[in-house]
Amino acid sequence: MRVFFDRELDTVATYWRVFRRDGVTLGFTSHDRDLYLEGICHKSAPGMVPAAIRRTTELNNDSAEVEGALSHDSITAEDLAAGLFDAAAIEIGVIDWESLEHSTLYSGRLGRIDDNQREFVAELRSAKTSLQEDLVPRTSPTCRAEFCGPGCTLSAFGLTSVHIVTQIDFDANRVSFDDVSYDLYIDGKLRFLAGPQTGLTFGIVSADPQGLVLDRALSESTELGTRTELLEGCDHTLATCTDRFNNAANFRGEPFLPGNDLLSRYGRSTG
Numbered sequence: 001m002r003v004f005f006d007r008e009l010d011t012v013a014t015y016w017r018v019f020r021r022d023g024v025t026l027g028f029t030s031h032d033r034d035l036y037l038e039g040i041c042h043k044s045a046p047g048m049v050p051a052a053i054r055r056t057t058e059l060n061n062d063s064a065e066v067e068g069a070l071s072h073d074s075i076t077a078e079d080l081a082a083g084l085f086d087a088a089a090i091e092i093g094v095i096d097w098e099s100l101e102h103s104t105l106y107s108g109r110l111g112r113i114d115d116n117q118r119e120f121v122a123e124l125r126s127a128k129t130s131l132q133e134d135l136v137p138r139t140s141p142t143c144r145a146e147f148c149g150p151g152c153t154l155s156a157f158g159l160t161s162v163h164i165v166t167q168i169d170f171d172a173n174r175v176s177f178d179d180v181s182y183d184l185y186i187d188g189k190l191r192f193l194a195g196p197q198t199g200l201t202f203g204i205v206s207a208d209p210q211g212l213v214l215d216r217a218l219s220e221s222t223e224l225g226t227r228t229e230l231l232e233g234c235d236h237t238l239a240t241c242t243d244r245f246n247n248a249a250n251f252r253g254e255p256f257l258p259g260n261d262l263l264s265r266y267g268r269s270t271g
Contacts (some may be wrong), residue, residue, distance in 0.1 A: 002099070002101040002102075002104065003097060004094050004096075004101065006182060010095075010096075011030050011096050011097055011098045011099075012094050012095070012096060013030045013031035013035070013094070013095055014030045014089060014092065014093070014094055014095075015027065015028065015029040015035065015037065015092070015093055015094070015095045016028055016029075016040050016090060016092045016093075017040060017042070017091045018085065018088050018089075018092065018110075019088055019089040019090070020084055020085060020088045021086075021087060021088060021198075021199060021200070021201040022084065022200065024084075025040060026102065027040040027041075027042035027043065027073075028041070028042055028043050028044075028045040028074070029042040029044060029045065029095065029097075029171070030036050031044055031087065031095075031097045032044055033097075034181055035036075035095065035097060035100065036100075036138075037095065037102060037177055039121065042171070042211075043074065046154050047134065048214075050193070052184075058148055069133060075189050077214060078135065078219065078220070081217050082196065082197055082200075082216070082218070082219045083197070083200055083216045083217075084196075084197065084200065085110055086110065086200075087109050087110060087111045088109065089103055089107070089108075089109055090106075090107070090108060090110055091106070091107045091111065091205050092104070092106040093103050093105050093106075094108075095141045099216050109193075119256060137252075139150040139253075139257055140253050140254065140256045141253055141254065141255045141257070142235075142236040142255075143234075143236040143237075143238075143241060143252045143253045144236075144252045144253060144255050145250070145252040147187075147233070147236070148201055148231070151250065152247070152250060152252075153247065153250045154230055154245060154250075159231060159232040160228060160229055160230065160231045160232075161229075161230055162193070162228070162229055162230075163177040163180055163227075163228055163230055164177065164178070164225055164226070164227055164228075165177065165222070165223075165224055165225065165226045165227075165228060166178050166224065167224070168218065168222060169210070169211070169213065170197075170220060172210075172213060173213055173214050173216075173217060173218055174208075174210060174212060174213045174214070175190070175211050175212055175214065175218070175228070176210060176211030176212075177212075177230075180230070182207035182208070182209070182211065183207055184210055184232050184233070185204050185207060185230055185231075185232055185233050186204060186205075186206060186210055186233045187203075187205075187233030187234060187235055188202050188203075188204045188205050188231050188232050188233030188234075188236070189202065189203060189204065189231040190202045190203075190212065190214060190228055190229070190230055190231075191203055191228065191229040191231075191235075192222070192227075192228055192229075193227040193228060193229055194226050194227050195219070195221065195222050195223065195226045195266055196219040196221040196222060197218070197219050197222065202215060202216055203215035203216075229242040236253070237255070238251055238253065238255045
């Protein structure tokens with residue numbers, strides 16, 4: 001097995017791969033020419049370097065950062081703003097540019113991405129992040145279950161439909177459709193089936209007579225006539241669960257549990 005940095009002068013460069021959720025794979029290297037590794041062309045990008053990598057045997061999250069100039073054609077400010085790199089899987093390692101022997105130093109997912117128009121800094125999160133999730137349920141007046149997920153038991157298939165975009169308002173970040181009851185999709189999800197943001201899921205934050213307002217920026221390359229998949233929304237209240245979905249038996253909340261203000265209420269005379 002190749003041992004790196006065991007000599008004063010070594011033929012070593014760093015490499016990193018990005019596996020986006022829409023199926024696109026990108027590879028980069030700090031070497032001054034492109035390198036082909038395991039069928040992936042790693043483009044020369046000396047301006048992009050891992051800023052810090054931390055690995056431990058503890059249960060705390062292993063952290064890392066990548067920073068660089070927004071100069072490579074594969075990564076643009078528009079793609080970052082459109083969310084194409086959100087939660088993408090990433091691998092970072094070292095490679096001998098002569099023998100192509102390599103070793104992976106870090107693997108995880110992209111977290112927060114900061115962009116100041118001249119350069120970007122991407123926070124990387126390792127698989128240990130999942131160990132920090134709080135799995136103990138807390139009482140709440142609204143349903144804690146994910147809509148159409150575990151505990152809810154409703155089927156997303158019956159609440160999902162395909163529609164064609166008829167109007168786009170980029171300033172309001174709003175899309176419109178024909179013959180759609182917009183109120184049903186508040187707090188729902190939209191997924192593009194074609195176009196520059198294919199496969200990305202958008203949250204629907206509000207609705208008005210003009211259409212659905214999304215929670216992330218639309219790509220300006222999105223065209224009218226694009227096919228989308230709409231999943232109805234739920235406000236997680238008992239009334240909606242009962243009246244609209246007839247699913248009160250699976251409601252995961254305590255709407256009638258007294259709150260902390262019960263102790264501070266004034267007593268009332270019954271006489």
